[in-house]
Amino acid sequence: MLTRLKGGHxxxxxxxxxxxxxxxxxxxVVVDAPTDAKAPDETIDCTGLVVMAGAIDIHSHIAGGHVNxxxxxxxxxxxxxxARPGETALSKVGWTTEETGLRYAEMGFTMVxxxxxAPSSALHAHLELADTPIIDKATxxxxxxxxxxxxxxxxxxxxxxxxxxxxxxxxxxRALGVKCIxxxxxxxxxxxxxxxDFDDVxxxxxxxxxxxxxxxxxxxxxxxxxxxxxxxxxxxxVPGAASDSIAATIRAAEGDxxxxxxxxxxxxxxxxxxxxxxxxxxxxxxxxxxPEVTVDIGQVMFGQTxxxxxxxxxxxAGSKQASPKKSVIFDHEANGGxxxxxxxxxxxxxxxxxxxxxxELFLLxxxxxxxxxxxxxxxxxxxxxxxxxxxxxxxxxxxxxxxDALPSSVKKMTQLPELEREYTLEEIAVMTRxxxxxLLGTPDRGHLGAGAGADIAVYRPNDDKxxxxxxxxxxxxxxxxxxxxxxxxxxxxxxAVTLRPEPDKAMKxxxxxYFDERxxxxxxWFEVPEGALxxxxxxxxxxxxx
Amino acid sequence: MDRAWIDGRPAAEADALAAAAELLERxxxxxxxxxxxxxxxxxxxxxxxxxxxxIVDHGESDAIYPLLTALRDGGAFLGAxxxxxRRADRVLVLGDEVAKVAPDLLAMLTETEPDLGVRTRGxxxxxxxxxxxxxxxxxxxxxEHVDCAPExxxxxxxxxRAKLSGxxxxxxxxxxxxxxxxxxxxxGAGFAAVVFAPAELGALGTxxxxxxxxxxxxxxxxxxxxxxxxxxAMGAALQGxxxxxxxxxxxxxxxxxxxxAALFSARRQLSGDGEADLALIVDALAEPGAGGPPCALPQxxxxxxxxxxxxxxVTFAVGAAGCDHDAVFYDARFxxxxxxxxxxKSELPTAxxxxxxxxxxxxxxxxxxx
Numbered sequence: 001m002l003t004r005l006k007g008g009h010x011x012x013x014x015x016x017x018x019x020x021x022x023x024x025x026x027x028x029v030v031v032d033a034p035t036d037a038k039a040p041d042e043t044i045d046c047t048g049l050v051v052m053a054g055a056i057d058i059h060s061h062i063a064g065g066h067v068n069x070x071x072x073x074x075x076x077x078x079x080x081x082x083a084r085p086g087e088t089a090l091s092k093v094g095w096t097t098e099e100t101g102l103r104y105a106e107m108g109f110t111m112v113x114x115x116x117x118a119p120s121s122a123l124h125a126h127l128e129l130a131d132t133p134i135i136d137k138a139t140x141x142x143x144x145x146x147x148x149x150x151x152x153x154x155x156x157x158x159x160x161x162x163x164x165x166x167x168x169x170x171x172x173x174r175a176l177g178v179k180c181i182x183x184x185x186x187x188x189x190x191x192x193x194x195x196x197d198f199d200d201v202x203x204x205x206x207x208x209x210x211x212x213x214x215x216x217x218x219x220x221x222x223x224x225x226x227x228x229x230x231x232x233x234x235x236x237x238v239p240g241a242a243s244d245s246i247a248a249t250i251r252a253a254e255g256d257x258x259x260x261x262x263x264x265x266x267x268x269x270x271x272x273x274x275x276x277x278x279x280x281x282x283x284x285x286x287x288x289x290x291p292e293v294t295v296d297i298g299q300v301m302f303g304q305t306x307x308x309x310x311x312x313x314x315x316x317a318g319s320k321q322a323s324p325k326k327s328v329i330f331d332h333e334a335n336g337g338x339x340x341x342x343x344x345x346x347x348x349x350x351x352x353x354x355x356x357x358x359x360e361l362f363l364l365x366x367x368x369x370x371x372x373x374x375x376x377x378x379x380x381x382x383x384x385x386x387x388x389x390x391x392x393x394x395x396x397x398x399x400x401x402x403x404d405a406l407p408s409s410v411k412k413m414t415q416l417p418e419l420e421r422e423y424t425l426e427e428i429a430v431m432t433r434x435x436x437x438x439l440l441g442t443p444d445r446g447h448l449g450a451g452a453g454a455d456i457a458v459y460r461p462n463d464d465k466x467x468x469x470x471x472x473x474x475x476x477x478x479x480x481x482x483x484x485x486x487x488x489x490x491x492x493x494x495x496a497v498t499l500r501p502e503p504d505k506a507m508k509x510x511x512x513x514y515f516d517e518r519x520x521x522x523x524x525w526f527e528v529p530e531g532a533l534x535x536x537x538x539x540x541x542x543x544x545x546x
Numbered sequence: 547m548d549r550a551w552i553d554g555r556p557a558a559e560a561d562a563l564a565a566a567a568e569l570l571e572r573x574x575x576x577x578x579x580x581x582x583x584x585x586x587x588x589x590x591x592x593x594x595x596x597x598x599x600x601i602v603d604h605g606e607s608d609a610i611y612p613l614l615t616a617l618r619d620g621g622a623f624l625g626a627x628x629x630x631x632r633r634a635d636r637v638l639v640l641g642d643e644v645a646k647v648a649p650d651l652l653a654m655l656t657e658t659e660p661d662l663g664v665r666t667r668g669x670x671x672x673x674x675x676x677x678x679x680x681x682x683x684x685x686x687x688x689x690e691h692v693d694c695a696p697e698x699x700x701x702x703x704x705x706x707r708a709k710l711s712g713x714x715x716x717x718x719x720x721x722x723x724x725x726x727x728x729x730x731x732x733x734g735a736g737f738a739a740v741v742f743a744p745a746e747l748g749a750l751g752t753x754x755x756x757x758x759x760x761x762x763x764x765x766x767x768x769x770x771x772x773x774x775x776x777x778x779a780m781g782a783a784l785q786g787x788x789x790x791x792x793x794x795x796x797x798x799x800x801x802x803x804x805x806x807a808a809l810f811s812a813r814r815q816l817s818g819d820g821e822a823d824l825a826l827i828v829d830a831l832a833e834p835g836a837g838g839p840p841c842a843l844p845q846x847x848x849x850x851x852x853x854x855x856x857x858x859x860v861t862f863a864v865g866a867a868g869c870d871h872d873a874v875f876y877d878a879r880f881x882x883x884x885x886x887x888x889x890x891k892s893e894l895p896t897a898x899x900x901x902x903x904x905x906x907x908x909x910x911x912x913x914x915x916x
Contacts, residue, residue: 124883326618331630524884525880525882
């Protein structure tokens with residue numbers, strides 16, 4: 001079947017298209033315009049509409065043990081729990097797996113990466129993802145606080161052995177990449193360490209955070225895993241120390257690819273009478289000057305949310321600010337983690353400045369292919385806040401209006417009012433389509449050239465950018481219309497995109513023994529078995545680089 | 547071999563499906579419960595429940611609700627058993643239920659020694675028990691027992707908290723010295739683990755234990771290992787949370803999932819005093835269950851037990867998950883979901899297949915609609 005999306009404003013920076021034209025789709029794939037006069041079977045009139053590839057979110061906590069614990073912790077936020085639905089704190093949030101898929105699709109997102117899957121929670125995460133409709137999914141598996149990795153580094157094991165362990169973990173958990181969260185920090189917290197810097201060493205291992213990050217970066221690069229090591233730095237949210245940690249980590253990239261997550265939480269200085277200030281300029285300058293690094297923002301937006309993180313040390317510290325006053329702290333193998341509810345208030349100097357710092361970073365980092373659009377859902381804000389974030393980036397008038405509502409003390413501490421930049425449609429398409437596909441190593445996504453998967457978002461232009469991006473006019477997933485006028489019209493099931501590196505047999509034997517002897521668990525339990533998800537086609541395997 | 551029964555008499559599966567569908571269609575308020583099945587069975591049960599506006603609960607959720615209630619009222623510190631095995635140098639066992647419902651966990655802790663952590667590794671693990679029966683064995687480790695009646699345990703935990711924070715407190719049920727000893731034991735740990743059964747201590751008692759561990763973490767490290775008689779109910783609650791937003795005890799009668807831990811509990815609905823007038827009960831595990839509430843309602847049974855369920859209007863024979871077919875379950879020791887291959891694959895349908903087939907008859911495939 002041939003479908004023609006006719007006469008839309010096609011914004012496809014990966015293929016240098018930015019003008020009125022057609023897009024043809026056949027059998028779920030974008031194809032060149034037919035050379036014969038063959039009439040399409042279906043025509044979607046896109047006259048006056050903007051046509052882009054489906055958007056990709058590279059960092060959104062949508063599935064797995066910690067996300068599900070947040071659901072358990074906060075029943076009062078679910079719409080249906082209230083006798084008067086509609087006005088509860090997270091009433092608009094895609095909170096179940098079902099809503100997550102539907103709400104993302106309605107905004108034109110067709111792929112979302114769950115960025116913090118513990119190896120022991122891989123099957124759980126994939127079970128949830130298999131229940132998440134329409135969108136494609138992927139996961140990053142977390143390493144770097146685990147006993148084995150730190151022991152291997154301490155014992156001076158070979159790069160090959162370490163890479164074999166990483167490959168086994170990625171293959172068993174069906175991940176698309178590797179993440180490292182406060183490298184060594186969670187392990188140190190189990191030894192009652194309360195602050196952990198990049199060059200601090202984990203007690204009993206004598207291994208520093210820097211060593212762990214560098215070792216993992218080397219393993220990931222060496223294995224040809226397309227997505228660079230995804231790093232959540234030390235000292236998240238600690239004024240001064242956060243900014244020092246991320247600067248040290250960026251400098252440690254040393255020419256090899258590295259991705260830094262939710263950098264807004266690291267743009268904090270300790271200047272001013274409240275000992276809280278913006279270091280966005282310095283951080284943006286460093287990112288601009290370090291071409292091997294990519295970053296995502298983790299924008300804070302105002303309102304009730306919940307933070308979900310495998311950074312147990314920082315979540316424990318943050319639990320003192322929990323609102324409402326309850327949190328769950330996990331002491332699991334390796335990372336552990338925490339779930340801490342947070343209410344970001346526009347009238348709070350600290351929260352308002354966090355909001356401003358995120359936007360400063362978005363606007364000061366020059367290359368839209370190296371800065372990614374995230375709220376670190378739900379940590380900075382639920383993903384349902386995205387339409388407002390698009391508006392803030394694309395319209396300085398909107399920013400001015402938001403700024404007016406903030407405490408005057410904040411305006412003195414941010415350069416946001418002076419920043420005139422407005423993201424163009426093309427820059428938005430780079431940041432949310434072309435660049436994420438490249439970063440993840442999924443070349444048939446993020447663009448509309450022949451051979452691309454027909455994941456397409458069509459928007460109705462509007463001066464109100466939040467309205468434009470909040471409800472897509474059409475969304476096609478694998479060539480099928482799934483959303484019309486911002487409403488899901490067809491519920492399909494996407495796939496989890498994974499790597500499948502071939503694990504080394506000797507390493508497998510070693511891990512069988514290790515998990516059995518040390519933890520008393522079976523290494524098989526870390527595997528996501530073929531068929532466990534009970535879906536027809538749950539995975540799409542993409543290759544590692546040669 | 548018969549696979550379906552109507553009013554106790556063998557029937558063709560198609561006829562049984564038609565009869566069950568008709569009962570569900572005629573019911574003013576169906577209840578879907580039991581839920582002793584695997585992940586795909588629960589997925590199908592929740593999908594069917596949403597389609598027919600049913601109330602849903604697990605037959606054994608009484609075993610886990612004290613934990614869930616405490617967690618969502620006040621938060622929690624939770625450890626993974628495998629991590630505690632390697633790290634906890636001191637273990638406090640509260641109550642006598644632990645030995646009954648989690649003997650494997652206790653054995654794992656008593657038979658091993660911590661091997662991680664500067665302060666914790668290398669030494670034999672130490673144990674304190676605050677309950678009636680002393681621990682059977684503490685391996686190489688030292689075990690001290692404080693005899694305490696079940697109804698006094700939570701009070702003693704409160705006294706230990708008072709002692710730790712330097713507040714004055716009375717003698718309590720076990721005496722001031724024992725309280726001081728427990729406080730010292732926990733405070734002096736490199737990493738303390740508190741093992742308890744929330745169903746024994748109740749929701750408030752569980753909150754008190756989490757409070758104790760929260761206090762300890764101000765200066766040292768500690769976590770908990772709550773144990774329950776029904777791992778299967780915990781898995782179902784987790785799956786309910788991602789599917790409907792709530793850990794079961796939900797009603798789909800008004801469309802969106804509504805949660806009410808009292809109104810929608812299996813005990814209330816199955817008693818006949820609730821809103822439900824028909825129960826669909828899934829019981830498809832090889833292991834015996836902890837026992838759910840009795841069912842006073844007309845019943846559709848989906849069971850791996852041989853033969854028709856006594857008194858059921860319709861019975862379907864299905865395979866036992868993980869025995870007759872591959873399955874995925876929540877595993878308490880692992881703290882997450884694990885795959886379990888079939889012991890010996892059989893021709894029996896899965897619970898999910900029967901529930902999906904019922905859903906098909908009630909208006910399209912709905913297993914995914916939850």
